[in-house]
Amino acid sequence: MSDMSEQDRQLMEWLADMREDEALQLANKMLLEDGADPLRVLELCRNAMDIVGQRFSQGEYFLPELVLAGEMLQKIGAVAKPLIKQTAGGGQRKLAKVLIGTVHGDLHDIGKNIVTFMLDINGFEVKDIGVDVPVQTFIDEINGYAPDVVGLSGFLTLAFESMKETIAAIEAAGLRERMKIMIGGGQIDETVRAYTGADAFGRNAVDAVSLCKNWAVVAA
Amino acid sequence: MSAPAPGTPAAATGAAAKAAYDRRWQRILDCVALKTPERMPVVMYATFWLAKYAGITYRQLMYEYEMTREIAERAVLEFDPEAYNPMVLQSASGRALEAIGFKQLQWPGHGVRDDQPFQYLDREYMKPEEYDDFIFDPTGFYLHNYLPRVASAFEGFEELPHFPGLHYFRLVAGIRPFARPRVRAALANVMRAAEEVDRFVAQHTAFTERMTGLGYPCTNIATSIAPYDFIADYFRGARGMMTDLFRHKDKLLEALDKAAVFILRQTVASAKASGNPIVFIPTHWAPDAFMSEAQFRKFWWPSFRRVMIGLIEADLVPMPLWESDCTKRLEIIRDVPPGKCIYWFERTDMVRAFEVLGDVTALRGNLSPSMMTTGKPHEVDAAVRHLAENVFAKGGKLILDCAFGIPDETPVANVRAMFDAARKYAG
Incomplete structure (x- = not known):
């Protein structure tokens, strides 16, 4: 600057x-x-x-x-x-679009909210669709919002299965190739990533930003 | 040991069961005292996993006292642990929660589906400007503010008199609020709720007595909490607490000091009443990622250490569960008298914990939830072997368990593998 x-x-x-x-x-x-x-x-x-x-x-x-x-x-x-005046240039160009939500069955949102904030201030357009999000809602939102990255959040161990189901449904809907999928939450590790079929997992909000930035660079 | 079938009178086992109980309990106590037990103890901590084990819904587990007791007994007898958690107390709370109108949880039939576990609602239950009221008079704050906010049975308590200051004829006149309809209704509601809680706790007591008769000790009855977690989770909420570290740090420190005193008093009383010296203390905000070392040293650790030392001085055994990864805290939390605690680690590397704490505390844990739920029995076997060889066999006083008990979705075969491997690799 x-x-x-x-x-x-x-x-x-x-x-x-x-x-x-x-x-x-x-x-x-x-x-x-x-x-x-x-x-x-x-x-x-x-x-x-x-x-x-x-x-x-x-x-x-x-x-x-x-x-x-x-x-x-x-x-x-x-x-x-x-x-901000209307003529002021229309705002900053966003790096990529990220759709984020806590998977069905899980109501936790502290981690998701911090990831959303960090992505936002790092130049991503983020749509947060809340907690306990049904699989079909993810599909509908992906169809409407066309994200480059989908972030699935979950704190409970039941989220492993919900994440797997959500990713399987995205695949079945023919949408998987259009996006990267990252997962995160208290119990998430490489074992869970492999189990769910996500592209990557993050331990914290900075990991999430790094993943999205790397994917945005590759896509550009 | 050959145990009788569920439903058989506990007394039938007699002296053999008592001997088995004593041997199991001694293995736990040996670990606490940093003596090598005759074999590595393995404990069973199960809550909603019991529903999966028995093929019932989580809702049934929470509401059907008799069924839950029967399932819990069956699980303990099948897996033959050194000790078990108070399963009925930690699972069958549905009717009690309903009776008290508990607002801080959602549970099956009350906000979540029948096949989902209960979940805590992280909210701001105390505003920052209420710190002074809380610090000056915690009991008054509970009665007039906190209780009606967190449980509907208490709605009406807002109108109770403010007792301090009442005196002489003002005391006589001061009790008038008890005649008000909302206060009378609240008192009736609380009494009704207490009757349900009484039934609930009686089920728990009957279960533990029966298991004692069958030779199995309960790991703990009493629980407690770190003062920081108490304020963060149940009063200020996560966001509020994190910003309080900057905006209201002096008030927060004052509240932590106050809370440490009454948490300790209450915990000592409940543990003594239970007859079981081990106090389970799940911690929430200690992990490496949640605050800096300086913040941990200033805000989290001192008041918690005071609680732990107070418990130890009362001849009790603090058993904190260090949630998530607390590797960076190990050197700090070493500062407790040796041979008095059990440190249960969730994601902290157990070998590292043993290296730093092996001469100070017993250890408990910590098979990973992702492996237990998605892995295969041979992977569980390998993970137990790793802990047996690298911690227990090297002198670590390890009580084997999962990271935070058996994850709800764990296949029964993996639980079987955990118990089999414990016996295979560590006696």
């Missing part, structure tokens, strides 16, 4: 360092008093989130930082987005 002012740097630093009060105060000042370009402020936020993601990958940050970062971004977005 070129032409960064001291204030810009300060916002990024405070966001990346989890100094919520200072960061939100400064972002509000930039947006509401200084008349800063809201798209630029959001880009600064994304840059800060890159730093957060890097610190997560390096083992410096953990889930609490990801969650707080998400909430800070949401608060700034709520102020910035109404200020």
